[in-house]
Amino acid sequence: MEEEARRFLGRYLEELPAPLGPEDPLPLTPLSRKVSLEELRGESLDLGQRLLTARDAPSPLSAAMCHIALSELLKTDLLTFQLPQDVGQEQREEQEVVLLQSELVQRLFVNKLREVGVAWKQHLPTPLPVGPARFLLCSAHAIRNTRRKMEDRHVSLPDFNTLTGLKDGVERSYYAVFDGHGGVDAAIYAATHLHIKLSQQEMLVSDPAAAFKKTFTQTDVMFKGKAQRERLRSGSTGVAVLLQGEWLHMAWLGDSQGMLVRQGQEVTLMEPHKPEREDEKQRIEDLGGCIVYNGCWRVNGTYAVSRAIGDFDQKPYISADADCCTTRLDGDEDYFLLACDGFFDTVRPDQVPALVLKALQEHREPLGAGEGAGCDSGCEEGVSTAPLGQSVAQKLVDHAKAAGSSDNITVMVVFLRLPEQLLIPDQRNTTAASGPAPE
Structure with a gap:
């Protein structure tokens, strides 16, 4: 180093x-x-x-x-x-x-x-800053697809404590995907500020879920000030993960989603916020709003999401109150995946383990621009020299696009163990039990 x-x-x-x-x-x-x-x-x-x-x-x-x-x-x-x-x-x-x-x-x-x-x-500092002790290979890929603009943003911060100055001895890393609509401003804002506000929460150690929820609300309030000053009208859904010690904390707004895979099996951690979800529909109607079908279910006939940062013309119907779930990591987890609805529009969560396994087994198409960058330009075919697992997100994005997704697509896969370990025979058989990868 x-x-x-x-x-x-x-x-x-x-x-x-x-x-x-x-x-x-x-x-x-x-x-x-x-x-x-x-x-x-x-x-x-x-x-x-x-x-x-x-x-x-x-x-x-x-x-x-x-x-x-x-x-x-x-x-x-x-x-x-x-x-x-x-x-x-x-x-x-x-x-x-x-x-x-x-x-x-x-x-x-x-x-x-x-x-x-x-x-x-x-004079180099002593000791030199080092990364997290836990193995964390992050594979991320994002494409504009057929949309006119790219309104997604994603964040990977394995050195969360170092960047934000936390020195309490608890190891942390942070990952997030934000899916903007009506412009990219809200997604950029959340990707820039949400992790900073999270690091400043006094209850980060004692009650991470409450800290995460408060962070989303504060980020929404901050963005409102900027939106008023600059007359911005955009919004953004989002899903974020904080790995804190042996715990995984996931918080989300809207229809961006996250999932965990343990020993080749999907573990459902969350349910996305959609206007047609019965409790969301009831919440909006209790506030005096309505859910209208116009190509898809929409809040007051406008936005197709029920919770988001921004969208101030439809507050409080579109809420900035995030949900959060907490899972203890036992060491047998394979990876977690974060993605926008452009991915989940055409890929079911239960299909992900087989798709990831297939991508690991192939491992012959190069990444291009490096970890998490996403390469949309000329990459020659051949055996990849990148680390095993680094091109998985690109393969998943390619699959979602081929399956008919026309939206922006962003996928982030964070491995919690070496990808090589997912290819050993007993692990492969366990993963394959989740079903064959869709053609």
């Missing part, structure tokens, strides 16, 4: 040999032109992670550098970047929100990140 870290830091500082000046362009575009103090953490860490990941930084090193750079940024007088209040704002609470000019403050953040790189190139 030490030699890998030194090589990366050398490359990184060759590309950024000097601090950015006031007129120098940022190496990457910030997510927003204006950012509130509450949003600054998420947006800075997002920019830093994108910047370092694009330069092949080891994940634990990237997370540690971003955290330290953010800590140094927050020590500065950020009010020097404050924008003047918009006299046209009608909401009093909106007038009290301090907004910063994002490009200026992120230029300072990039320079702080560079300072960390310079210091570490001279």
Whole structure:
């Protein structure tokens, strides 16, 4: 790890040999032109992670550098970047929100990140940041498919504690899929900020389910402020997993779904929120709304989801109250899968184990752009040199598309044991009992 870290830091500082000046362009575009103090953490860490990941930084090193750079940024007088209040704002609470000019403050953040790189190139920290002890190969793939825009986003944070600065001795990692509608803004916002708010919950150790639920609500409130300022109208369903010690906590809004596979068998953890679900229908009608069939069941004849972040024109009928389930991991779990409805529209959960097994057995088509990136461009056929399991998500996405899905499709498979162990004869026979993979 030490030699890998030194090589990366050398490359990184060759590309950024000097601090950015006031007129120098940022190496990457910030997510927003204006950012509130509450949003600054998420947006800075997002920019830093994108910047370092694009330069092949080891994940634990990237997370540690971003955290330290953010800590140094927050020590500065950020009010020097404050924008003047918009006299046209009608909401009093909106007038009290301090907004910063994002490009200026992120230029300072990039320079702080560079300072960390310079210091570490001279003297690497001891001990070096390392990844989680639990084996976690993450295979993720996403395609726009036949839709005009790509409105999905997904997040993989194996170094959750390092990135967010948690030091309570409990190992954590975080994974999520967000499916936007009416635009991508809500999905981007949730992918950027939800894990940050989760890390700040006081009850994260004592009551993770309550912490997760509160996090979704707070993220929705935060996005409402941005939506009002920028006149945004989008929404996003989502499903997220926090691995905390030996426990798996899954929280969700809407029809994005997650599932666990244990010894080749599907384990149902959740039921998606859909307008036609009897309890959802009753909740909406009790609030004075209605469920109307227009190609599919829709809330007040508009949105085809009953819970989401955003969609403020249909609140409270479309709720931001997440559900959460908790499962203890005994060590015999194979993997968990997160995906948007574009996948589950054409693939039943009970078909997943056989499809994953088939993908592992084939293992001959290359990934392309690396773990979790998703490769939609020319990849030559042949024996894959990627680790076994890394191309599984791409195979699942391809299957869903071939089965007739026209929606955006995002699939994330996080292995909880070595994929090779899923191919041993007794495990293969157990998995095959779930049924043959659909043709």
